[in-house]
Amino acid sequence: MNETWFEFMMQAHRIFGYAIMVYVGLSAGVYIFMYAAAARSLWRDRDLSPIQYSTVLETELVPPLSIVVPAYNEEVNIVGSVRSLLGINYKQFEIVVVNDGSKDRTADIMIEEFDMSEVKGRVPFAGLKRETKPIRAVYRSLRHPNLVLVDKENGGKADALNVGINVSRYPYFVSLDGDTVLDANAFIKVVKPIMDARPGEEIIATGGSVGIANGSMVDSGYLSSDNVRLSDKPLVIMQVIEYLRGFLMGRIGLSRYNMLLLISGAFGVFNKKWVVDVGGYETGTIGEDMELTVRLHQEIRRRKSKARIVYVPEPVCWTEAPESFTILRRQRTRWQRGLFESIWKHKNMVLNPRYGRVGMVSMPMFLFIELLGPLVEIFGYITVVFGFFLDRINIQVSLSLALMMLLFGSLVSAGAVLFEEWRFHNYNRIRDVLKMFAYALSESFWYRPVQTLWRTQGLIQAIRGKKHGWGEMTRVNVLGANKKPGTIAGANPAPPEKKE
Amino acid sequence: MTDSQFLLVVWIGIAVLVLVILLVLFYLVERKIRRMRHRRQVRAAIAVFASPTSPLEDYLRSGDRTRRLTAPGGGEGLRREALEEALLDRLSVGASETERQRIYEFAAGYFSEEYAYLLGRRRWSDRMNALLHIEKFRIRGLKEPLLLRLDKLGEGGKTDDERFLLVRTLSALQIGETFDYLDMAAERFSELQLLQVLRPMKGEMAERLIRDFERLPLRVRRCVLDTLRLGNVRTTEVLELLERCMKSEDTETRIRALKALANFGYMSEEAADRLDARMAEGDSVIWPERLMHARLAGAVREERFAAHLEAMMADPSYEVRREAANSLSNYRGGIDRIRQVADHHQDRFARDMAVEILERRAYERNVV
Numbered sequence: 044m045n046e047t048w049f050e051f052m053m054q055a056h057r058i059f060g061y062a063i064m065v066y067v068g069l070s071a072g073v074y075i076f077m078y079a080a081a082a083r084s085l086w087r088d089r090d091l092s093p094i095q096y097s098t099v100l101e102t103e104l105v106p107p108l109s110i111v112v113p114a115y116n117e118e119v120n121i122v123g124s125v126r127s128l129l130g131i132n133y134k135q136f137e138i139v140v141v142n143d144g145s146k147d148r149t150a151d152i153m154i155e156e157f158d159m160s161e162v163k164g165r166v167p168f169a170g171l172k173r174e175t176k177p178i179r180a181v182y183r184s185l186r187h188p189n190l191v192l193v194d195k196e197n198g199g200k201a202d203a204l205n206v207g208i209n210v211s212r213y214p215y216f217v218s219l220d221g222d223t224v225l226d227a228n229a230f231i232k233v234v235k236p237i238m239d240a241r242p243g244e245e246i247i248a249t250g251g252s253v254g255i256a257n258g259s260m261v262d263s264g265y266l267s268s269d270n271v272r273l274s275d276k277p278l279v280i281m282q283v284i285e286y287l288r289g290f291l292m293g294r295i296g297l298s299r300y301n302m303l304l305l306i307s308g309a310f311g312v313f314n315k316k317w318v319v320d321v322g323g324y325e326t327g328t329i330g331e332d333m334e335l336t337v338r339l340h341q342e343i344r345r346r347k348s349k350a351r352i353v354y355v356p357e358p359v360c361w362t363e364a365p366e367s368f369t370i371l372r373r374q375r376t377r378w379q380r381g382l383f384e385s386i387w388k389h390k391n392m393v394l395n396p397r398y399g400r401v402g403m404v405s406m407p408m409f410l411f412i413e414l415l416g417p418l419v420e421i422f423g424y425i426t427v428v429f430g431f432f433l434d435r436i437n438i439q440v441s442l443s444l445a446l447m448m449l450l451f452g453s454l455v456s457a458g459a460v461l462f463e464e465w466r467f468h469n470y471n472r473i474r475d476v477l478k479m480f481a482y483a484l485s486e487s488f489w490y491r492p493v494q495t496l497w498r499t500q501g502l503i504q505a506i507r508g509k510k511h512g513w514g515e516m517t518r519v520n521v522l523g524a525n526k527k528p529g530t531i532a533g534a535n536p537a538p539p540e541k542k543e
Numbered sequence: 544m545t546d547s548q549f550l551l552v553v554w555i556g557i558a559v560l561v562l563v564i565l566l567v568l569f570y571l572v573e574r575k576i577r578r579m580r581h582r583r584q585v586r587a588a589i590a591v592f593a594s595p596t597s598p599l600e601d602y603l604r605s606g607d608r609t610r611r612l613t614a615p616g617g618g619e620g621l622r623r624e625a626l627e628e629a630l631l632d633r634l635s636v637g638a639s640e641t642e643r644q645r646i647y648e649f650a651a652g653y654f655s656e657e658y659a660y661l662l663g664r665r666r667w668s669d670r671m672n673a674l675l676h677i678e679k680f681r682i683r684g685l686k687e688p689l690l691l692r693l694d695k696l697g698e699g700g701k702t703d704d705e706r707f708l709l710v711r712t713l714s715a716l717q718i719g720e721t722f723d724y725l726d727m728a729a730e731r732f733s734e735l736q737l738l739q740v741l742r743p744m745k746g747e748m749a750e751r752l753i754r755d756f757e758r759l760p761l762r763v764r765r766c767v768l769d770t771l772r773l774g775n776v777r778t779t780e781v782l783e784l785l786e787r788c789m790k791s792e793d794t795e796t797r798i799r800a801l802k803a804l805a806n807f808g809y810m811s812e813e814a815a816d817r818l819d820a821r822m823a824e825g826d827s828v829i830w831p832e833r834l835m836h837a838r839l840a841g842a843v844r845e846e847r848f849a850a851h852l853e854a855m856m857a858d859p860s861y862e863v864r865r866e867a868a869n870s871l872s873n874y875r876g877g878i879d880r881i882r883q884v885a886d887h888h889q890d891r892f893a894r895d896m897a898v899e900i901l902e903r904r905a906y907e908r909n910v911v
Contacts, residue, residue, distance in 0.1 A: 091668045094631065094675050103773055104738045160902050168861075185906040212862075238735040241703065242762070437546050443553040450560040457567050464571055468578065476575055480568055 056433055059426045066419055067448070070412050074455055080296035081462060085356065089465040096231050105234060107135035108312065109216040111207030113200050114140055118147040122156050127264030129187060133230045137189040141207045144176070144197025153192045157184040162191075169209045169315055171323045175202050181210060201324035201331040208315060208323055216318075218332075220309040220362070224256050227265045229359040233312050236353040245350040247314040247339055250306035251359030252290040254469070255283045257366065266361045268467065273475040278371065280482045281490045282364045288459035291356060291466075298354035302405035304340070306352065308332035310360040317342065317350070328388075330381025337389050340401045358467060372497050379501025382414050387505075417498040449487040456483035581621070588625030589632070599629060602649065603642050623657065631679060650680035659688045671708060678712045686718050693724070707736050715743040722751065729760035737766040742773065753780050765795055772803035782807065786814040794832065801835035805842040815845060822851040830860040837863060841870020849874055856881075856897060857890035864892060868900040878904060 110128060114121050121140065128138050142150045153159060159182035176198035184190035195206050204218055215237065217230070226232070229251070237246045258274030259266055274280060297303045306313070311332065321338045324331045336352060343350050365371040386393070386409060393410055395402040430436035460479045463469065470476055544552075592599040602608050630646050638646060654676065661673035662685075670692075677685055693709045696702045710728055713721045721740070728740060741763070744752060752759070752767050759767065768788060771781055785807065788800030804810055810818070821828060822836050837855050840848035852874075855867035871877045878901070885897035 087667045089668055090672075092672045092675055094679065095671070104735050104742070106735070158906070160906070162899055185903060188903075238733060239704070239707070240733045241700070241731065242729075242733065440546055440550055440553065443550060443557065447553055447557050447560065450557060450564065454560055454564050454567070457564060457571075461567055461571050464575060468575075471579065473572065473575055473579070476571060480571065484564070 052429075053433060053435065056426065056429055056435055059422065060430070060435075063419065063423050063426060066411075067423075070416070071451065073408060073412065074292075077292050077296040078455065078458060080299055081292045082458075084295050084299065085291065085462050085466045088356075091466075096228050096235075103134050104238070105134050105231065106215055106237060107137075107213040108133065108230060108234070109207075109211030109213040109315070110136055110138045110219065111204055111211060111216050112138060112140045112219050113143055113203035113207065114145065114149055115143045115197070115200075115203075116145045116147045117149045118145070118152050121149055121153060124264065125153070125157070125190065127225075129190065130263075131225070131230060132227055135213075136230070137191060137212055139191045139193060139207045139211050141193045141195060141203040143199070143203040144195060150192065150194045154182060157190055157192075158186045159184045159190075159192055169211065169319050171205055171209050171319050173205055173323045173326075175206045175209070178206060178210075199326055201326040201328070204331075205323040205326070208318060211315065214315055215312055216315050217310070217312050218308065220307075223309045224261050224264065224266045224361040224363075225310070226357075226359050226361070227267050229310065232357045232359050233310070233355055236355060237312070240351075243349060245314070245348070246353055247317040247343070247350045248306045248311060248336065248352045249355060250311040251355040251357050252294075253286060253307050253309050254358045254361045255279060255286055255364045256361035257364050259361065261361075268358075268469045271361075271469040271471075273470055273472075273478060274366075276366055277482065278368070279364050279366055280478060281486060282371075284456050284459060284479055284483050284486065285490075287463050288456055290354075291459055291462045292455070294354040295356055297405055298352070300400055300404075301351050302400045303352045303354050304336055304401070304405050304409055305333045306336050306354075309362055325388075328381070328384050329377055330385045333381065333385045334388065337385055337392070337401075337406075341389070341392065341398070344398050344401070356466060358469065368493075375494065375497040376501035376504060379414070379417075379498045380505040382409065383502060383505035386410050386414055414502065417495040418502060420495050421499055452487045452491065453484045456486055459483075584621055585625045585628065588621060589629050592625060592629040593632075599626070603633070603638075603645055606641075606645055608649070623654070627654065627676065631676075634679065647681045651682045651684055654680065655682055655684050658682065659685055662688050662692050667705070670705060674705075674708045674712050678708075678715045681716060683716045683718070686713075686716065686720075689713055689716075689718075690720060703731060707732055707740075711736075711740050711743075714740045714748070717743075717745060717748055719748065719751075721748070722755075725763050726760055729762045734762065734766060737763060738769055738773075741766050741770040744770075749774075749776070750780075753784055756784060761793065761796075765793075765799055768796065768799040768803050772799075772806045775806070777807060782809070782811070786811060789814060789817060794829065798832050798835050801832070801839050805835065805839040808842045810839070810843055815843065815847075819847055819851075822848065822855075825854075826859070830858075830863055833858065833860070833863050834866050837866040837870050841866070841873050844874055846874075849877070849880065853880060853884060856884055857888065857893035864896045865900075868896045872900055872904055 112124065112128070117124075125138060125140060140153060142153070162181045162183050176196040179194045179196065182192040182194070184192075191210065193206055193210055195203070198206075208216055215234075217233075233249050233251050236249050240246045254271070255274070256266060257276070257279045258272045260270040260272065262270065273283065294303060294305075308331065313335075317339060318335065321335070321342050323335075325334050325338075328334050339352060342348075343352075365374055386406070389406070392398045392402045393406045398406070427436060427441055430441075431438070457480055460476065460483055464476070470479065591597055594600070630650060634643065634646060658673045658677050661669045664670055664673075677689070689709055689712060693706065693713075696706055696709075706727075710721060710724050710732075713724070721744070725740075728737060732740070741752065752770075756764060756767060768785070771785070785800045785804045788796050789804070791797050791800065804814075818836060818839060821832075822840065826833075828836070833855065837852060840852055849871065852867045852871040856864050856871070858864050858867065868881060871881055874880070881897045881900055885894055885901060888894050888897065
């Protein structure tokens with residue numbers, strides 16, 4: 044009996060071992076492919092002059108935008124945020140602030156500060172089929188005719204965005220997240236692909252890179268590349284590298300083949316008609332931004348359209364990253380649950396040839412590498428330990444292989460730092476670059492294992508169906524407009540997500 | 544493969560990875576140091592050029608080029624880049640017309656050769672940067688290299704960004720050959736790109752757009768109408784063209800012509816009759832066109848449209864109601880008519896809109 048059992052264990056271990064090797068090989072292949080696509084694109088564009096934007100900005104030809112700003116209990120920040128938005132570098136836009144049933148004086152302060160008067164008649168209605176929480180009143184500023192306030196009952200961020208979409212006037216809307224600091228030319232950068240779309244080709248959503256603002260100097264709600272500094276905190280530096288890698292490497296390749304599954308909720312431009320046609324944002328989910336993007340892809344395939352979802356590598360906004368392990372853990376487990384929800388809801392798309400590249404490449408990639416990756420990694424460690432006890436492992440070979448994988452991971456991260464330098468050179472101090480490089484090399488030894496653990500926890504929570512408090516939405520500190528230069532560095536980072 | 548052979552392969556892999564990582568690090572730091580040093584020097588040179596006693600300031604004031612300004616010698620590339628940036632800064636902060644002319648003149652002499660060389664470079668960003676600068680400095684002398692480059696471009700979609708920038712530059716430089724590329728532009732460029740090509744056309748080029756209007760591709764024609772509106776062009780020829788386009792079979796052309804006419808603020812009696820007739824058709828006209836009818840009626844302010852506007856305040860479309868109320872408020876006695884609507888109109892939406900516009904007007908009076 045014992046011997047059969049032992050045989051079985053040996054056999055199982057062998058199969059696991061091979062499966063994991065195949066998995067590692069495939070995912071390394073995917074990384075190398077993305078790396079190459081990003082390198083090609085960024086190498087072509089390296090050192091491109093920023094005057095490309097000034098030429099476009101000077102014209103009145105930019106498409107008008109509706110900027111939707113959801114706000115919940117924002118009496119402290121909202122005026123500053125709206126002020127900084129009113130001053131954006133863009134010709135034609137409207138701002139739709141949606142007060143999501145705040146318990147404080149958010150709406151009153153807006154009304155007083157901007158001389159808002161109630162719009163008594165019917166307001167524009169985009170025709171979104173999804174039901175939203177009731178609107179109490181709509182106000183328009185008498186001083187700034189392009190500023191609208193919608194006062195509605197509390198329904199969460201997605202619901203607030205849906206209401207904002209419904210009352211917005213222009214064919215493209217911008218969704219902004221809390222805690223987002225804008226680049227001074229953010230709008231023109233993101234809108235450029237829309238302006239440059241070929242005849243017959245429609246750009247239905249665009250998004251840009253998100254950077255990390257901790258340590259930088261934010262001035263009146265904006266952050267220009269001269270003021271970008273690297274934080275001194277290891278945890279933040281690791282996230283800077285992670286963001287660079289995720290955006291510059293991950294998304295360029297996906298966008299090139301129109302397989303982008305995520306336009307970040309922090310800052311994205313969407314074609315209103317398409318979003319209305321697919322039913323707007325899904326309420327009650329965590330990853331409503333990814334979920335919407337996936338549905339847009341579904342619709343593209345259904346209509347057999349040439350529409351595209353495009354990513355612009357340029358940094359367009361900056362966000363405040365968690366500086367403590369507790370908050371970062373909460374954020375990551377939450378992201379993982381959001382990812383699970385989005386994939387679970389659209390599981391019929393995974394490996395389904397009807398959905399083209401999205402079904403055959405990006406959905407499986409998100410499922411097997413992003414969602415299940417951490418689990419496989421943990422299985423990998425367990426297999427090694429078991430192998431050790433079963434005496435099937437050559438310690439020397441295992442350790443060498445592990446070292447090789449660690450170095451490969453570090454090279455990928457170091458590559459992201461290099462890409463940043465080619466195209467944007469935002470981090471202008473040698474010290475910052477060396478620091479980033481050193482941390483990129485160290486990632487595999489501390490940051491990655493912790494991430495693996497958290498993401499696995501997130502996955503388990505999602506499978507067990509952990510509920511998330513959505514009645515209360517993110518505490519929105521839109522654009523960090525209240526922040527004075529330098530205050531981000533030492534400020535208590537408000538968690539970018541709500542307590543659950 | 545035995546364990547030791549496998550181990551050997553792994554170690555070779557590790558060695559290669561370490562080597563690549565070191566190379567990346569070296570390249571990164573070297574590039575950064577070089578770039579930072581270069582930028583520091585360029586900034587210092589720009590500061591020198593910006594001082595009131597600099598040869599550049601001297602030239603911009605007097606038009607006399609001293610040898611100090613263009614003196615070749617050490618750091619030629621650096622001086623060139625600093626001059627380029629200093630001149631661009633000057634242009635962007637609103638140089639006077641004389642200064643502008645002097646900048647263009649100087650740039651044409653000083654940068655042409657370099658830009659012509661860059662246009663032929665393999666590196667895509669070099670070519671694009673050269674084009675952007677040629678456009679900013681209006682270097683007409685580079686017409687030939689530009690046309691040559693445009694004709695040499697492959698047919699593939701990958702070259703579209705460059706193709707667009709080339710055509711836009713030709714147009715900005717007022718080069719007549721731009722017209723040869725309009726058919727291609729209509730097929731390949733987005734509407735906003737077409738507008739960017741048409742908008743800079745001035746003088747003879749702009750006249751030619753109106754003269755040859757019927758011969759232009761449809762997409763270009765629509766954009767020409769927008770260009771005329773944005774450029775605020777007010778000539779008899781333009782008025783005739785816009786009124787002719789009011790009768791176009793293409794809805795989009797009609798809408799844009801109406802929009803441009805509203806901006807023009809005047810129309811002939813015959814065109815006014817036509818507007819009157821169209822407004823009487825009510826809901827059978829699509830709403831964006833109705834919206835433009837309301838706007839145009841508000842711009843020309845002829846009494847006979849007032850009744851139509853009043854009726855339009857009960858339009859099913861919010862945008863049309865708003866525009867109609869806005870237009871009516873510009874009429875003599877318009878506010879009173881709106882007040883009447885607010886008090887007595889049978890349609891609730893019309894009453895609401897009237898109240899909204901009255902409130903706005905009252906506020907504007909208080910503020911002003």
